[in-house]
Amino acid sequence: MPYFNKKSITTSTFLRKSYNWLLPNFCLFCKQPVGDKSLCEACCQNLPWQSYACRQCGQTLTTSNVDIRCGECLKNPPVYDSTICLFHYANPIDTLILALKFGGNLIYAKLLGELMQEKIEAWYKHHDKPDCIIPIPLHRKRLQERGFNQALEIIKPVARRMNIPLEIDLCKRKLNTAAQSSAASAAVRKRNIKNAFWISPAFQANHVAVVDDVITTGQTVAEFSRLLKKAGVRQIDVWCCARTTLHEPNV
Numbered sequence: 001m002p003y004f005n006k007k008s009i010t011t012s013t014f015l016r017k018s019y020n021w022l023l024p025n026f027c028l029f030c031k032q033p034v035g036d037k038s039l040c041e042a043c044c045q046n047l048p049w050q051s052y053a054c055r056q057c058g059q060t061l062t063t064s065n066v067d068i069r070c071g072e073c074l075k076n077p078p079v080y081d082s083t084i085c086l087f088h089y090a091n092p093i094d095t096l097i098l099a100l101k102f103g104g105n106l107i108y109a110k111l112l113g114e115l116m117q118e119k120i121e122a123w124y125k126h127h128d129k130p131d132c133i134i135p136i137p138l139h140r141k142r143l144q145e146r147g148f149n150q151a152l153e154i155i156k157p158v159a160r161r162m163n164i165p166l167e168i169d170l171c172k173r174k175l176n177t178a179a180q181s182s183a184a185s186a187a188v189r190k191r192n193i194k195n196a197f198w199i200s201p202a203f204q205a206n207h208v209a210v211v212d213d214v215i216t217t218g219q220t221v222a223e224f225s226r227l228l229k230k231a232g233v234r235q236i237d238v239w240c241c242a243r244t245t246l247h248e249p250n251v
Helices: 006-022 041-045 071-075 093-103 107-123 140-146 150-162 186-193 219-230
Strands: 033-035 082-088 132-135 171-173 197-199 207-215 235-243
Touching: 082 107, 093 107, 093 150, 093 207, 093 235, 107 150, 107 235, 132 150, 150 207, 186 219, 197 219, 207 219, 219 235
Parallel strands: 082 235, 132 207, 207 235
Antiparallel strands: 171 197
C-alpha cells in the first residue's frame, strides 16, 4: 500500500486548485469561469427547482410541509416509499435530459449528477442510507443503440461519493418495450411496462434507491418497485432528476 503523508496531500491539493485557477472550467450555460463545477451560481439558481413536493411520489405541492403526502398517495399509495426529485420538467432541464438521452451528450450526465448529489446527501443526513443503488435498467437492444444507460451515468459520481454500491447485474429489463414517451396515458404506460423487468433470485437487499431521469405517471418505477418488493426489499427510495406535472407534456 503506498504511503501518503499530510505534506504530499496538501501539495497535491494546492496543485489541483492552482490548476483550476489557471485553467478553470466554464459554466455550461453562460461560459463564465466556475472552477471545479459545471454551472455558475447565477445559472444554478435560475434552474426550475422543485420547491415543495409529495414526500412519497414527488408530485409538486404548494406547501412547505416536508412530511406531507398528496391526496392520491393518501388514497392509493405507490409501491415505493419516498421520492427525491430536483426539478420540474421544464427548460433548460428538459433540453439537457433529451440531449443526454438522444444526443449522447454525457457532459450533461455529469452536471445532473452534481446537482442531485447535494440534495441526496442532505436527505440522508437524517435517514438511513440504502444498501444499494439501482438505475432503472434498459433493455440490451436499447443499450446497444444508445451506448449507455443515462440513469447510471447520472448517478455514478453520487454512488462513489456516498460509498453506496451500484447494482447493475442482478436487475434487468427483459422486454424491449416501446418508449414510454410514446404512450399517451397512464393506463397505456402501465400496460406498456407490465412484466418488463427481471430480478435475479440471487438479489438481496432490505433498502434500495431506484434511479430514473424523469418521472411522469410513475408507472416505470412502480412496476420495477413491485418486483423489488416481491424480491424482499422493504424500503424503496426513488431518486429522479425531474418530475412532470399533470399539465406538462408526456416524456
